[in-house]
Amino acid sequence: MELEKRERHAEPEGCLAVAIRIPVRIVVLVLVVPVRMVWDVLVVCGRALDRVLLRPLGRAFVRTYETLLAPVGRGIAWLAGAAATGVRWLCKALFHWPWIALWRYVVLPVATYGVAVPLGRLYRTLLTPAGHGLAWVYARLLTPLGRGVGLLLWAVLVWPWIALYRWVLTPAGHGLAWLYANALAPAARGVWTAVWWLARVLLVVPVVFVYRRLLAPVGREIADAVVMAWRAAGRLSRAVGRALKWPAWNLLGRPAAWFYRNVCTPVGHFARDRVWAPARRGAAEAGRAARGALASARETVRRARRDAWRALVGGTGEPRAVEPAPVRARNLGGTQHIPTVPGAAPGPEISLHKRG
Template identity: 60%
Template sequence: MYPEKAERRPDPEGCLTAAIRIPVRIVVLIVVVPVRLVWDALALCGGFLGRVLLRPLGRAFGWFHEHVLAPVGRGIARMAEAVATAAWWLCKAVLYWPWLGLWRYVVVPLAVHLIAAPAAWLYRTVLTPLGRGLARGAAWLYSRLLAPLGRGTRLTLWAVLVWPWTALWRYVVVPLASGAYRYVLTPLGHALTWMGRGLAWLGKGLAAGLMWVGKGLVTGLMWLGKVLVVIPAVFLYRWVLAPVGRVLAVIGREIGDALVVAWRVAGYLSLAVGRALKWLAWNLLGRPLRWFYREVCTPVGHVVRDALWRPAKKVAVETGRAVRAALASARETVRRARRDAWHALVGGERQPEPVNAIRGQARNLGGAAPQQTLPGMVAEAEISPHKRG
């Protein structure tokens, strides 16, 4: 249905590539293998250190922060908040409320009754009539004296200062300036214009000549630069730099491929070395230790447990029971003696009381062992009925 596309084959490698590849890979392998071994060792040590030290330290720090630092910080924050609140209330009680009360209940009433009321009375009864009288006097003085005097002064100043200068400007300066502009400055300007046009034509010719000269110089310099710079640079790039660059590219590519291959091979070698070290450590340390634990420590531990620990534990338990029974019997004897002494001193008939079995004494095996009848008396030891003669 669809024409099969021919697979593109890689370009054939030259002899230079084949000659460079093997030495480069050998050198890179020699350099990379120790680096990979050191890297794997560091990674293993880092993982072990993280599992053994850093993670427990992190958990311990988290626990310490959660159970110690955070409660202490919250307590300090609450204490600081309480201290700040108390200080704020103290400052208000010492600095704000007394001055507020002084201002509201002392200064303001005194100012209202001693200053504001007399000032209002003085303004209403004295200053207002006086101001009205002064205003009427000032208005009469302005209309009768100051206004006529101002009009006369204005006319005098106009006649002395303004009118002469206006006449001088209108009838002397303006005619002289018009004549000078028309009969002197205008012809002089026309002459300067013609001179400027001539100079412009001359400058244009000089500029055209200089342009042609500059164009020739630029063309010559460009040709000279092409011959001296461009052609050698093109030759150097085409026949020196490009081949050297291709060689360096081949070397760089081969070094990169060699690094990849060497890193992979070093990984396999590192894995093999690690497994060999693991096998060696197991056979030199682990297996003997396991044999020693199974064949020596375990039997010795069983012997110690069966021959020493269990009998010692049994003796300790029996001793404890005997001591507890002796103490209980002693307490009961002392109690009975104290009661008998009390009855002997005070008097009264003694009522016999049933004696309860004391915990820790011997058991009564089916009524074969004698029961305790006297206070403080310990029952006999247990004897099996089969052992009685």
């Protein structure tokens, strides 16, 4: 139904469209065929480049990043974090904690008991009574005087302008509005209607005629010719590509595939198993050794700091002697804990069966 309606409402083709259709299509076909063939060649080259070069490079970059760059980056980040922690602690010790102590134990007590308390007393004993006196003077004397001056200024300066606006300017404005609505507006509408009619007859109608009868048919024919030429060029390009595919594969693709399978793959496996794997294991061992050295260095620094703290606070810094654990010795009735002297050996076990 929609197709029938479109066919019924379709405008009839003019002689100009029928006359220019075939020449336009021939010219467009000649111009579009090279462009379409170049486009198809570029598409094929881009796909081959992506499959042969870009994807292997991307996988190699990802593997290099996961096995080499990421561990190195994590180590550098850990070192940077440790250095930042030390620098932060040093900055706090030099710049933060002394100023906090100065503010808390010097500036704040001086400001509280040396400035705030005297000012409060001055405010309560001197400024508050003075303020109440000034408020009484303002309420009893200045307020009535200000009201009288304000009424005088209103009568002299403001009231004449209000009277002029109400009794002179307002009636004049109403008269001008009536004159505009009843005389000037109809005349302006008539002039605008005449100008619009002349512009429509002299400009709009010729432009619409030229667009509908000349430009629109020519544009539709050019668009249809471009679409037809693009499709025909695509078919021709595919036919040429199929004709060139077999010699290109036998001259380039097959030798390249043989070289990749028989040369590049064994060399890559040898490099991975004989060179890359030992180097990675050596790097891992070096990393573990570096982490162990850093851990021992941290433990040494921690012990030195603990010893220095004990020396500062007055401790001896010597570890407490640990008493030896009691030796479990057998008795006639079972086993029990018998405290022994350090260095003494436990007594022999006594059996009733052997004594008898």
